[in-house]
Amino acid sequence: MDKKMEAHAVSVFYGQTQALYDISLTIPARHVTALIGPSGCGKSTFLRCLNRMNDVVEDCVVRGSILLDGQNIYAPSVDTVMLRARVGMVFQKPNPFPKSIFDNVAYGPRIHGMAKTKADLEEIVVESLKRAGLWQEVKDRLHTEGTSLSGGQQQRLCIARSIAISPEVILMDEPCSALDPIATAKIEELIDDLKANYTIIIVTHSMQQAARVSQTTAFFHMGKMIEVGPTDVLFTNPKNERTQGYITGRFG
Amino acid sequence: MIDHKNRSFRRRHWRDRVFRRVAVGCVGFALLALLTLLSSLIAQGWGAFVSYSVEIQAQDIPPNLPSSDRAAVVAIITSFLQTPVTSKQDVIRLFGADAGSQLVAWLKQPQGPLRLRLSDDADMVLKHSYQDSPLKPEQRKILNDLRDLGVVRQHFNITFFTSGDSREPELVGIYSALVGSLLTLATAFVMAFPIGVMTAIYLTEYAKPSAWRTWVEININNLAAVPSIVFGLLGLSLFIQFLGWPRSTPLVGGAVLALIILPTLVIATTAALKSVPTSIRMAALAMGASKTQMVFHHVVPYSIPGIMTGSILSMAHILGETAPLLLIGMVAFIVDVPGGITEAATTLPVQIFLWSESPERAFAEKTAGAILVLLVFLLIMNAVAIVLRHRHQKTWS
Numbered sequence: 289m290d291k292k293m294e295a296h297a298v299s300v301f302y303g304q305t306q307a308l309y310d311i312s313l314t315i316p317a318r319h320v321t322a323l324i325g326p327s328g329c330g331k332s333t334f335l336r337c338l339n340r341m342n343d344v345v346e347d348c349v350v351r352g353s354i355l356l357d358g359q360n361i362y363a364p365s366v367d368t369v370m371l372r373a374r375v376g377m378v379f380q381k382p383n384p385f386p387k388s389i390f391d392n393v394a395y396g397p398r399i400h401g402m403a404k405t406k407a408d409l410e411e412i413v414v415e416s417l418k419r420a421g422l423w424q425e426v427k428d429r430l431h432t433e434g435t436s437l438s439g440g441q442q443q444r445l446c447i448a449r450s451i452a453i454s455p456e457v458i459l460m461d462e463p464c465s466a467l468d469p470i471a472t473a474k475i476e477e478l479i480d481d482l483k484a485n486y487t488i489i490i491v492t493h494s495m496q497q498a499a500r501v502s503q504t505t506a507f508f509h510m511g512k513m514i515e516v517g518p519t520d521v522l523f524t525n526p527k528n529e530r531t532q533g534y535i536t537g538r539f540g
Numbered sequence: 541m542i543d544h545k546n547r548s549f550r551r552r553h554w555r556d557r558v559f560r561r562v563a564v565g566c567v568g569f570a571l572l573a574l575l576t577l578l579s580s581l582i583a584q585g586w587g588a589f590v591s592y593s594v595e596i597q598a599q600d601i602p603p604n605l606p607s608s609d610r611a612a613v614v615a616i617i618t619s620f621l622q623t624p625v626t627s628k629q630d631v632i633r634l635f636g637a638d639a640g641s642q643l644v645a646w647l648k649q650p651q652g653p654l655r656l657r658l659s660d661d662a663d664m665v666l667k668h669s670y671q672d673s674p675l676k677p678e679q680r681k682i683l684n685d686l687r688d689l690g691v692v693r694q695h696f697n698i699t700f701f702t703s704g705d706s707r708e709p710e711l712v713g714i715y716s717a718l719v720g721s722l723l724t725l726a727t728a729f730v731m732a733f734p735i736g737v738m739t740a741i742y743l744t745e746y747a748k749p750s751a752w753r754t755w756v757e758i759n760i761n762n763l764a765a766v767p768s769i770v771f772g773l774l775g776l777s778l779f780i781q782f783l784g785w786p787r788s789t790p791l792v793g794g795a796v797l798a799l800i801i802l803p804t805l806v807i808a809t810t811a812a813l814k815s816v817p818t819s820i821r822m823a824a825l826a827m828g829a830s831k832t833q834m835v836f837h838h839v840v841p842y843s844i845p846g847i848m849t850g851s852i853l854s855m856a857h858i859l860g861e862t863a864p865l866l867l868i869g870m871v872a873f874i875v876d877v878p879g880g881i882t883e884a885a886t887t888l889p890v891q892i893f894l895w896s897e898s899p900e901r902a903f904a905e906k907t908a909g910a911i912l913v914l915l916v917f918l919l920i921m922n923a924v925a926i927v928l929r930h931r932h933q934k935t936w937s
Contacts, residue, residue: 339826341822341825341826344822344825346749369829369830372826372827376826377826379822379826383819383820383822383823384823385823385838386935396827396828399828399833399837433935435934435936436935449823450826450827
């Protein structure tokens with residue numbers, strides 16, 4: 289199994305408070321890795337380290353190294369713009385731009401100069417919408433506002449938007465927490481399809497979701513990674529008693 | 541227990557009702573005040589939009605007119621009245637200062653009836669039938685005779701919108717003041733808009749939180765509260781005395797007004813930029829947009845309605861500004877329409893101020909009329925701001 293990303297002894301500080309302690313984790317390529325744990329355990333913080341979104345946060349310091357295809361993304365020579373073109377992100381709350389559906393998906397290819405002609409751009413947009421399973425629903429109204437879609441459709445639009453720049457890794461930060469069960473099911477199906485081409489790391493609150501979509505699960509607690517392993521093993525036969533406690537619902 | 545709850549329940553409802561009635565009363569009072577203002581302005585100002593002329597048909601004009609235009613006017617009127625007139629002065633007194641030139645123009649191109657504008661005093665008598673009019677009884681008799689003969693016509697006072705200031709109330713207009721206002725506002729906008737918007741963008745999007753930034757922000761808020769006359773003094777010493785710019789001009793006036801709206805513009809733009817949610821900024825950054833791309837592809841375009849609304853409202857604010865312009869000499873008597881921003885000009889509110897000081901009774905209605913025009917412009921600008929805000933309101937997912 290190929291390694292796509294590797295975190296080595298990653299610690300994160302927000303000013304004086306330490307949010308993550310020495311996290312080391314290997315992310316396999318074309319595979320869904322789930323990060324679970326109670327609220328405030330640091331799983332989202334860890335996720336945001338993987339495309340350096342934490343850089344935006346004032347006085348956030350990241351120690352340790354994170355490798356993407358063997359290259360440290362925290363090296364001084366790395367440009368965050370290039371990094372984020374390779375590591376896409378989908379957020380907890382759907383956040384389409386207040387532009388048309390077409391322009392939402394076309395934004396990334398435009399700024400990265402991925403399409404030479406208008407026809408190229410259209411092809412990328414259509415392909416991305418198809419991959420995100422949204423094409424059938426929006427093909428007749430590509431020029432209506434993205435914000436006029438339903439919550440689940442907006443989230444799939446955000447997924448289409450992030451895959452339009454052909455990233456290698458997609459980070460998903462609780463992508464279904466604002467959605468109803470039917471929309472959630474659609475997104476989960478989509479994640480299952482996407483893993484053939486992309487490496488996916490998903491933060492989730494729902495253990496059932498982690499169990500359904502992921503192949504590897506990492507359990508975080510109080511800023512530390514307690515246990516990591518193949519999802520079926522972790523859920524049926526956890527080694528650590530805190531993992532056991534969390535998945536059986538004793539705390540959370 | 542139930543009893544106690546009942547009593548408190550009734551008391552809360554009573555407070556509700558009292559509060560609602562007080563609030564309705566306040567709104568009613570505000571509306572009443574507004575209505576009084578508007579109705580008194582309209583009552584006083586309608587006369588500015590209406591004026592009287594004497595219309596004489598071509599066949600009633602005697603041949604062999606005297607060569608002096610004023611004498612010719614007297615000759616036409618006396619021959620039309622067919623009653624002897626004791627004093628020529630009594631006739632001349634009834635007509636506007638430009639009656640002579642109106643006649644000359646008509647003689648050159650005699651089309652339709654001859655129109656002679658009435659003087660402000662005659663105009664006032666016809667509009668309000670004052671008893672204490674400065675017109676003498678003989679003069680009033682001639683006016684009445686003309687009216688009985690049916691040659692006194694009421695018409696829309698187009699002069700009010702096409703000419704500049706004048707010593708003669710029947711000849712005044714707001715056109716040069718309007719053009720002056722327009723030039724001054726345009727200068728102020730061109731100077732303040734780019735600086736204000738760029739300042740706001742830098743402070744909200746780029747500047748890191750620091751004591752310095754806080755200090756700048758606090759002082760911008762303080763500047764917004766500085767009385768405008770202080771800016772007039774600053775303009776006088778900075779632009780006119782130090783830089784030597786020509787006084788009484790839209791250039792200096794615009795620069796002073798730009799200083800006045802700069803803080804408001806920065807505050808409005810900052811508010812518009814801050815209303816773009818963090819989630820949208822995060823989305824742009826996560827797509828690999830650079831900071832500047834995030835700001836100029838997303839944050840700024842999405843806040844344009846807010847920025848426009850702020851700009852229009854600040855324009856409306858300085859459209860009515862008078863005091864600072866007095867200090868930089870825009871209070872001059874301007875007859876001609878200014879041809880550029882370096883020519884002496886006046887603005888609408890300053891024109892209103894000037895007219896309000898004039899002793900002639902006819903200037904009172906011109907003052908009120910000009911105020912009505914100013915109010916119409918303000919209403920239009922505010923309406924545009926409201927429409928912009930409603931039409932381009934963004935929904936964030």
